[in-house]
Every structure is written in C-alpha cells, then in structure tokens.
Amino acid sequence: MSLIVQKFGGSSVSDAEGVKRVARRIVEAKNQGHDVVVVVSAMGDTTDELLDLAAEVNNGAQASRELDMLLTAGERISMSVLAIAIHGLGATAQSFTGSQAGIITDGVHGSARLVEVHPDRIRESLDAGNIAIVAGFQGMNRQTRDITTLGRGGSDTTAVALASALGADFCEIYSDVDGVFTADPRIVNTAHKLNEVSSEEMLEMAANGAKILHLRCVEYARRFKIKLHVRSSFSDLEGTWVIPNSTDADADGHDLTKEIPLEQPLISGVAHDRTQAKITVVDVPDVPGYASKIFGSLNDAKINLDMIVQNVSTRSEARTDISFTLPQDQGDEALEVLEKVQDDIGFASIEYNDAIGKLSLVGAGMKSNPGVSFQFFDALSKAGVNIDMISTSEIRISVITRADLLDQAVRAVHTAFNLDSETEATVYGGTGR
Amino acid sequence: MSLIVQKFGGSSVSDAEGVKRVARRIVEAKNQGHDVVVVVSAMGDTTDELLDLAAEVNNGAQASRELDMLLTAGERISMSVLAIAIHGLGATAQSFTGSQAGIITDGVHGSARLVEVHPDRIRESLDAGNIAIVAGFQGMNRQTRDITTLGRGGSDTTAVALASALGADFCEIYSDVDGVFTADPRIVNTAHKLNEVSSEEMLEMAANGAKILHLRCVEYARRFKIKLHVRSSFSDLEGTWVIPNSTDADADGHDLTKEIPLEQPLISGVAHDRTQAKITVVDVPDVPGYASKIFGSLNDAKINLDMIVQNVSTRSEARTDISFTLPQDQGDEALEVLEKVQDDIGFASIEYNDAIGKLSLVGAGMKSNPGVSFQFFDALSKAGVNIDMISTSEIRISVITRADLLDQAVRAVHTAFNLDSETEATVYGGTGR
Numbered sequence: 001m002s003l004i005v006q007k008f009g010g011s012s013v014s015d016a017e018g019v020k021r022v023a024r025r026i027v028e029a030k031n032q033g034h035d036v037v038v039v040v041s042a043m044g045d046t047t048d049e050l051l052d053l054a055a056e057v058n059n060g061a062q063a064s065r066e067l068d069m070l071l072t073a074g075e076r077i078s079m080s081v082l083a084i085a086i087h088g089l090g091a092t093a094q095s096f097t098g099s100q101a102g103i104i105t106d107g108v109h110g111s112a113r114l115v116e117v118h119p120d121r122i123r124e125s126l127d128a129g130n131i132a133i134v135a136g137f138q139g140m141n142r143q144t145r146d147i148t149t150l151g152r153g154g155s156d157t158t159a160v161a162l163a164s165a166l167g168a169d170f171c172e173i174y175s176d177v178d179g180v181f182t183a184d185p186r187i188v189n190t191a192h193k194l195n196e197v198s199s200e201e202m203l204e205m206a207a208n209g210a211k212i213l214h215l216r217c218v219e220y221a222r223r224f225k226i227k228l229h230v231r232s233s234f235s236d237l238e239g240t241w242v243i244p245n246s247t248d249a250d251a252d253g254h255d256l257t258k259e260i261p262l263e264q265p266l267i268s269g270v271a272h273d274r275t276q277a278k279i280t281v282v283d284v285p286d287v288p289g290y291a292s293k294i295f296g297s298l299n300d301a302k303i304n305l306d307m308i309v310q311n312v313s314t315r316s317e318a319r320t321d322i323s324f325t326l327p328q329d330q331g332d333e334a335l336e337v338l339e340k341v342q343d344d345i346g347f348a349s350i351e352y353n354d355a356i357g358k359l360s361l362v363g364a365g366m367k368s369n370p371g372v373s374f375q376f377f378d379a380l381s382k383a384g385v386n387i388d389m390i391s392t393s394e395i396r397i398s399v400i401t402r403a404d405l406l407d408q409a410v411r412a413v414h415t416a417f418n419l420d421s422e423t424e425a426t427v428y429g430g431t432g433r
Numbered sequence: 434m435s436l437i438v439q440k441f442g443g444s445s446v447s448d449a450e451g452v453k454r455v456a457r458r459i460v461e462a463k464n465q466g467h468d469v470v471v472v473v474s475a476m477g478d479t480t481d482e483l484l485d486l487a488a489e490v491n492n493g494a495q496a497s498r499e500l501d502m503l504l505t506a507g508e509r510i511s512m513s514v515l516a517i518a519i520h521g522l523g524a525t526a527q528s529f530t531g532s533q534a535g536i537i538t539d540g541v542h543g544s545a546r547l548v549e550v551h552p553d554r555i556r557e558s559l560d561a562g563n564i565a566i567v568a569g570f571q572g573m574n575r576q577t578r579d580i581t582t583l584g585r586g587g588s589d590t591t592a593v594a595l596a597s598a599l600g601a602d603f604c605e606i607y608s609d610v611d612g613v614f615t616a617d618p619r620i621v622n623t624a625h626k627l628n629e630v631s632s633e634e635m636l637e638m639a640a641n642g643a644k645i646l647h648l649r650c651v652e653y654a655r656r657f658k659i660k661l662h663v664r665s666s667f668s669d670l671e672g673t674w675v676i677p678n679s680t681d682a683d684a685d686g687h688d689l690t691k692e693i694p695l696e697q698p699l700i701s702g703v704a705h706d707r708t709q710a711k712i713t714v715v716d717v718p719d720v721p722g723y724a725s726k727i728f729g730s731l732n733d734a735k736i737n738l739d740m741i742v743q744n745v746s747t748r749s750e751a752r753t754d755i756s757f758t759l760p761q762d763q764g765d766e767a768l769e770v771l772e773k774v775q776d777d778i779g780f781a782s783i784e785y786n787d788a789i790g791k792l793s794l795v796g797a798g799m800k801s802n803p804g805v806s807f808q809f810f811d812a813l814s815k816a817g818v819n820i821d822m823i824s825t826s827e828i829r830i831s832v833i834t835r836a837d838l839l840d841q842a843v844r845a846v847h848t849a850f851n852l853d854s855e856t857e858a859t860v861y862g863g864t865g866r
Contacts, residue, residue: 016490023490057453057514057518059518059521060521062520063516063520063526065527066513066526069528070510070513070514070517073510076506077486077506079502080506081490081503083496083499084490084494084496084499085492087495088491088496089492090494093496094498094499095502100578
C-alpha cells in the first residue's frame, strides 16, 4: 500500500462545487488502496477577504501575530468543509490544523520557516483508516506556542514537508493548469506539457518566472528527494513529474535515476519574468571598495539583487557604471537607499527602468552541449531582440530584454530549440498558476 | 487593580465598525487601570454561513468533529480581528483559541461540557501588559486533543468560566439590549430595566423564557459566585447586575450580601415563553406504573418535559388524562415515541397543541409573601385569561395560557405588581437577545 500526499490550491476549492469535486478525487485515490494525506489552501479569495477585513480595522498598525491567527482561519474552514464533504461521500476524514499536524516553525510571523515536522497524529489517523486533511500554509512556533503562517508558497511547502516526514511515495500538487509547460501557453500557443522534468531544472524555471510551483517547494522537494506530480484538479490527465536528481534509491527501493531518461532532452523550457526592474548607478569612482559599499547598503535593506553588470563608464575613464536587476516592488526602497549613500560614494546619478523582461532557457542537457548558447543568441538576434544583460548557470542562460520584445523573444527561442508542439495548448482558468 | 472579563456577542461585532466600537470600549477599560480579558463570539451571521456551507457539501452525513472544527473558525476570525483593531488603537492585545486559553471540555461535539479551565497563558499575557482576547464557544477535549464547541450559550459560559478561573472581580456580558427588564419591552412598553437581580431569580427568568442570558451561564455564575453585569455595547448606560446569593465574601473581601438590598423587592419580573407545546395522552389506564412507562420512554428519547398534570379522565372513571409541556422542536419526536408505546400501554389517543404560551412571575420576595399567588391569579382572571396548567417553585409561579392571550396576560401581571415604569423602554436592534 502506498502513501500519497495531495495538495489542492484555493482555485480548486473556490466554492461548494469545487470542494465536492476535490472530495470525489480524494475518495477515488483512497478507494484505489492508497493512504491519502491532503493539504489544502484557503477557499478561493478567503485570504484576501480576511486581509481586507484586517486593513479595515488596523489603523495602519502592525499586529503580525494576530494577522497570522486571522489568516489561518481560511485553511481551517477549507479543511473542515473538505472533510465534511468526504464524509458526505461515505468515507471518513479527519482535519488537522498545522499545529495538530506537527508543523513546527520559527517565530517569524507572516513568513515562518519550517523547523521540524512531527506528523504523529496524521499517522494515527491514517492507521485508523481515515483520510487526513491538513491545513496548508500554517504551523506553530514551539517556543511561544503561537500560530504562524509560512508566507508565499506555504501550502505547497507544507505538502512536500509532510510527504518527506511521512515517507510518502510522491506528492501531487493540484492547480488549475495541466502541468509544467515548455513556455507559458498564453504567450506560446504551441507550448507543450512536459511529462517529466528534473527538480534541478524545475528549480531554475521556478526561480526565473515559471509560476506553476513555488521556488521554496521545489527546493524542499529537491533536498528531501520527493517526487512531485504537478497536475490539474479539473481533469484526469497525467501532469508533469518533477523528479529529484539523485543516484539514491527512494524509500521503497526504486532507483530514482531510472526514471530520468538516458537521452536527456537538451532543453526543458523557456521561462520569462516581467516583475524585474533594472537600476544603473552612473559614474561610480572606479576605486576598490566603492562597489561593495553600494551592494552592502542594498543588502542591509534586504533588497534581492539578481543580475549584476559593471561597465566602464561612457562618460569618464576613471569611473564605472554599475547595473543590477531587482524585483520591481523593491524599486522605491532601493532608490531611497542609494540616494542616502550618493554623497558618501560620490556617483553621478541613478537610472531606474522597469520596462524590462527576463528570458531564461533551462535545460540539464546544455551542461554537455556547448552549442546551446550560440543557438540561443542567434535566435534572439534573428528575431531582432537586443540583449541588455546576461547571466548563466550550468543549466540555464538568462537575458534581459526590452519588455515590449519579451513575448516575441520567448516565441523565437521556443521555436529555435524545437519545443513547439503540433497542437495548441489548452489554457485553463487563465491564471497560469 | 481589578481584573474584569468582558463578553461581546456576535451582534456587537457584526462588521468592521462594530469591531472598532468594541475595541474602543475595551481599551477604555484597560486605560482605567483594569486587567481586561475579552471573550468574543463569531461576527454577525458567520456561524450560520458556515453551517450553510457544511450543509451544501455534507450530503446529509454527520461529521460532528469536523463541524466543530469548521464552526470554531468563526471565533478565530472575530478574536484576531478584534485584537488587530486594539493594536490599531495603540494598545496591545493577544488572541487565544479556546484550546490555547486552557478551556478543557468533554468529547461531546456540538454541545461539549466544560471539564476544567487552565488559563495559564491568559495570565501570562495579562502580566505582560496585554489585553487577552479569547474565542468563545470552544474548547479542547484533552483525551483526543480534538476541538469542541460548547453549544448554545457557549460564549457566555466561556466568559463566566474564565472569570471564575482567573478570580475576576466581575464579568460583563455585552449584547444589544440595555440589561434585564421586568418584562420583554416589545410586549410591555412600560417595562423597566432592573438595576440588580439575584442569580437565583435570573436563573428562573432564564429557564422560563427570558432570552438575555443563557440558563447555563447563569447556573455557572451562581455556582461559582461570579457577579455578572448585563449591558449594551451600543451605549454607556449601566446595565443589570446579577448578584450571586451568598453570605460568603468574594475574593477581594467584599461582602456580597451587602449588595442585595435588605428590602428585597417582591417581584423582579415577568418572563414568557412561546416555544413550548402541550401533549395530552388521553384515557391512560389508571393503574400504577402506566404513567412511568410513558415518561420513561420519553426520557429515553431525551425529550425535555417541563410541566406535568394528571387529571381524572372526563370519559372514563378507571382512566386518567396525562398532559405535559415540552419544547415545540421536540414535538414530532415525542409523538413518534408515544405512538410506538400506544398499544403496549393502551391509551386512547394523543392530542398535540402548540398554540400555547407560558407566563412566569419571578421574585425572591414571594418566598415570604403568601399573598402573591392570589394577586397573580386575580390579575389573570380580571384580564380574561384562562389558565390551563400551573407550576411553582419557591420564587416563581408559571402558568400555561392560550398563545393568543399571552401578551395581554404579561401586561396584566406586569401592571398588577406595579412593575410599570413611567417612561417607555428603548428597544435596540429588536432582537431581544
């Protein structure tokens, strides 16, 4: 008998009909003889509604412990309603809060990190023949015994952490799209669903704009060697398997490497990201220590820098221009930080540009294929797309382009690497989540 | 420094404005130097909405553990939103679930009874200078560590239990009415608010239809000698103090008996109840044991009988008629039970009547005043109200009348005992809760 963890996002349980549909799918898995643990997010827009309610009364004050307590009510509702719906189908289910499920976190309200997972009650409930439903996104700080939330991607992370702690065979992540695609089907209508992708590649795709899985969940799955099955709760189609890169055998003795085809495809997909901005610090004195002053002050302000380029200034020989990219929503903060150090460092000016796009080509096969970068830049050049910045990893090449050229750049690269399928991709829901 | 417990019902926190109004009142009490513990019910219609959601998915199945988990989300929302609103006023508050507040119950989901209260975390939070907000209506079963709800009157009971466990000076029960009235102001527009009533009298009033306090909360307050202050969250008026009958001193050494006036008023009020029905079992063989068979079978079905009358049958001398009252919502069940035993017992027929009303006159002063019952029946007689059944306690007389005569009976008795005030009562909200 196998143990599987299934995670359902808020769009899968947005109303009573959605809850019943998900309940049928869960009971089906149970009837097939599996032990089933389900992690569920808050129904539909519940979390946003609770945030709105808090904003109506908080007078601008912070109360992060209380906000966490409030938000966790969303999953409490979805998990118990789902358990009730399962009872309505004649099966038995028990719901558990994060705290009851043994999800122990640190004390950072709003974005707590997992510390330990002790799913003793989940195990007991399964042993008693129940389906166990667990609230995603939440845990408990053991020191203060306060309720915490895990922040973005928290429910996916809960699912993977439980899968790891329970020794599950695999973890299914259900959303409203069919799996991981070679590119966003809303941009490339010939994008096709990948049957399989390595967790290393998935990590690069998630880190570079693919929204189907949160980076944190993929990191967790990779570290703890959890197989993920990313699929849609609106269809019965197989989704995409995300397979840990490992020569180890899993708990059941399956050699995980056997599931990665020997003929590794060159390229897995093209990811894109429109949420970045670029800042250029102009005419920085070209003296050792000045760049580190700039990056030190940005680091102190917890600005997440991505790509960094340093060029000789076009205006002065003893000076240099430093450019970097960062999330658009940290733009104002970064500009403030830089203005504060301007006199001290003595640079001329700051330029800010958020009309940029980032395109990333991801594929484990490029490790052993030096021709990939030529083919990539050639495709962009033929499509008339100028490149502003470049960064690479072993299995990824990323470039910054003009925002208005991003879509055609994605399509050109997708075609150049023979990723186009012969049929058009079906887009569900249109949210791309 | 005193410690007070304040309980706010759902109508007091029905929206963001209500939450902010209640928060201001709480912070005011804190600023006056009190330690403040707040018990709060779910906002407005939340509980009904959650019940509706459960009904949409449950396919008629019972899942009482899960339903309790679901319903407790209501208080989780109200308590954390209230805590956030208090932060918005510059004070600090921490919210606690029933389980976190140490409310330990038995395992009867939907109507759990309190077993123990261990408010260690509440005490710690107060000692740290916080206002403590506690979810009403819920607790935890220690054996299974499952979440339970306390059923009707659960939040009032939570408040009184916490007041007792924490040694609070008193417990304020806030609703949308100004206090306890001599009669329902919607029927008797000259009814007046009582400044004070004994918990013994309040118990009789609550048990006989006065809806302002739940019987269970009054019983708890009486047993543990907690002073209650019943008042409105919509005004600053003093409400009604419900004073435990006791010669004991309270924790601070105040002699509680001193607060009960020596000249006890004869009558505290007139309660009424439209939720009862009457069943008559016709022509029961007048043989020892037959009546107990009837009541035994009703008792087995957990039918709550109130008044019982046995008369010689008008039709047969060897037979008797047995009449009793019960809650209307148990009527169908009681009729089924009786039909099942009809052949065995051999009675002729069953009559059911829910067009009845119950009127109760309550007053500790009637103990020592034999004239009260004459005056009471005389008033009803002059008002043209026929009496169907009668029951009495030391401090109460109740009668069953025709439902359509109940209002005029209440008014007649209210006037006969000089309870009318010279001004009209103000009715808030119109819910009479």
